Amino acid sequence: MLVFYHQNFLFQNSHNSIIVIASILLVLLVGYGLTQIKTDDKTLNWLVVITMLMIFTITALLWISKVPSVQLSDFGNFWDRLLNYKVGDPLYQTDNDYFSKYAYQSGYFVYAMIVSKIFGYHIFAIQFLNVIYQALILLFTYLFVIKIFHNIKMARLSILILMIDLDWFALNSQASNQYLGSLFYLITFYLIMQNKLKYYILAGITLTGGCLIRPIGPVIIAGIVVYALIYLLLKKKDYHATMKVFLTLVIYFVLFSLSSWGIKATGINAYGLTNNDPEWKFVTGLNYQSNGTYSPDMDKLINPNKTRHQMSKVEKAQLHKEIAYLNENHAWLSLFIHKTQGLWSSRTMATDAANIRMTHSVKTVDRINFLAYTGSIILIIFSWIGSLQLFRAKFSDNLYLLLLPLMAFAVVQLLIEIQGRYRIEFLPVIAIVGSLGLYQVLHALSSIKLHSKKTININYNHN
Template sequence: MKNKNILSNLFMYFTIIVFSIITLIFLMQNNIIISILAYLVVIFVSLKNNIKKFPIILFVTSLVIRLAMIFIFNFAPVSDFETLLNASKDFANGDFSIQNEPYFTTWGYQTGFVIYQGIILKIFNSVFVLKVLNAIFSSVLCLLVYLFGKKICSEKSARMASLLYMIFPFSLYMNTILANHHIATFLTYIGIFFLLKDNKKIKDYVIAAVLISFGNIMRPEGIIVLFSLLLFEIFRLKKDLILKTIRNLLIFFVIYFAIGIASSLIVQKTGINDAGLSNNNPQWKFVLGFNHDSCGYYSAEDEKYLNDKEEEIEVIKERINVSPLKMAKLMTCKVNHFWLQSDISSKNEMYSNKAYNVLGMQIKFTDVEKVVISFNTILYIITFLMCIIGVIFNRKKIIKDNSFFFVIMIMVTFFVYLLIEIQPRYAYFIHVSIFILSTYGYEIVLNKIKKLLNKKNKMKLRS
């Protein structure tokens, strides 16, 4: 009888081992194992007590990882990024011929970023310095996720959200690209930091307006913040503070627009670009955004309408006047691609055919890329779900808290990109808000884990 029990137990242990192997193979085949390990490490660090100078450690680690990315992956700029870099090099050499190029006469607002890059190139004469600065801006965003998260939720959930943003592959991949997203998002969220300070003074609105306006000059996303701020102040408006709120908003908007208008005039008067920082074809984004065949992405076929404003307006009307079902299909497709996906494939032949020798094994770059893409998807979807769950369970608290601003900003972004062109990189700006709000969801998860660990420790003590 005793032998039978031993055999039964051995068989059961063997079954568990087999099931574990099957599960492990499944996790490895679907590139899930790395995600699990990453989350376990992040949870461990988040729950660990007395991590001295965590913000400094977070910033330095983020910077090291991002610097490693730009050292390892030297992707050549393509498309708009190549145009902007070449124009920046010309500007650094005193060549203002960009005003003769249709790209810059149509979209003059790109000139601000060209001037910024041109000044850096003039001083350092190095494209690599531009990448290092982008790595610094991106690392500061990791720090801001932590600071905002700690303020609205708790230390441990702020750690978790910021650590996950630190290793978020999409953010890391963006650091290999000389894009205007980095400095624009950096300036804007620093500005938001001043807007959401407790006991704000007039100087906070002034500083915020300056930062957000310059962020908008780098990349025109300021309109999202303006609408969000207006709605935020309306929702939070109190009778006894109406005049004070109106005064503060007026100060903010006057300074914001004054900087934008003055900067545009300076660009014109100095002969850099006669178009200033204007957008001479605002309807183009809507032409692309309502393209049912391309799901709102850029389409080369639409270029035949470019710069023919009357034709563009007719195309927009034609694409809007469709059946509700067809329009719903387009909107669903755009939501899926903008909010639920982030393309980080390199599409670079220099790397796609490359292989690395690791302990005698040849590992293809494309295989590594697949693992990273899977990790990116899992991390982002979980964070997005944590954001939604956290907001739902803390909705009453959020309405009374400054974190409501980020909820509003996500909603404004949602409706804006239903109307205009989408690209995966356009989500870079709003990802920061999603990670900040995910602290509410991760707080719920971490509390559950902490309770389980405490329960387990109590059981050990009793035994």
């Protein structure tokens, strides 16, 4: 993060460093205020939580009302194709179109279609629902902290450091599948943590929903399986809970298969929910010159006039070239370092996707982008402190149910294409760890203040 900040913002504006410091101090001040509100009154506590969620919701709605509603890139693929679309019409013309190559995106397309059928072809409906999902994500972040750390004050702090991260919430103006997908996955984790049969069954349903909307299911499932084997089976010897987790996965596989069949049966996509271009993510992800990100140079490889069979051969050949380059130049480690920085500590580019350049000056856009990244800086700093504090803190093993999918995601992203916004689904998990870091800093500052008072009193009494 420090490297990225130095390269992109340190010399952009003389006031940037002052803004970062002031923002951190403001978070500490607000955080201190939140921890001073008593926690033994349930009514008061929920009033605090609801107030924070309302402040966020109003702010987010103001955001989407001020930014252009134009849908860009992949988001446009979802929304623009909905105009005059009729169920049964194929989503593609050739086997090398967007929805034929990435048929798994049909799940979110169906969601957007249902929303447009209910509310009409108005992008505000998608945007408003995104804000609702974000508010619910904040709520579940709060619930996770209580479940894992049993600390209401920390739970309030988790809401605070996530809600102020413009890099996290600025994508709500687009037809993005990340917020609803993230919500489904968080609900799945929370249901599994309840350790009751009915909740494991419901978790299978919500896991299916998450995979239909945002197809990062393999890393989520990998994390769940490792959690079940290590913490439920080997550590706790809880065979019943382990079997229930696998019941969740069986329900998921059945429902997901049925959903894929349904997509085919309706004529929406003859490929169901498959990935027919597995090579492309690796071609871009292992490209050293672009640090594993999408680039126009790599895009030149795509020839829409060729068939998928022909393009698959081209992409496989390019993939071998990328691997050969990394081997010959011993560049694997360097690539992984650059990709880790790009994914976890660069800008998410959410404000760019909001297309604010259409209506604002370059100076204003630069300032908004910096303020957005300031939210990421705060989240990164306190989550780093919190991660160190985990070695000393007491917490439930349930935390590993959140951390293991994140780790699986981080490993997979070393090989495939990355974008800063891809971390959005996991920022609630980062905020949970960050709440521990912020709480620890506030506790340390309070201890210093208390020690200073005692010193003053001792000196006064001595005199």
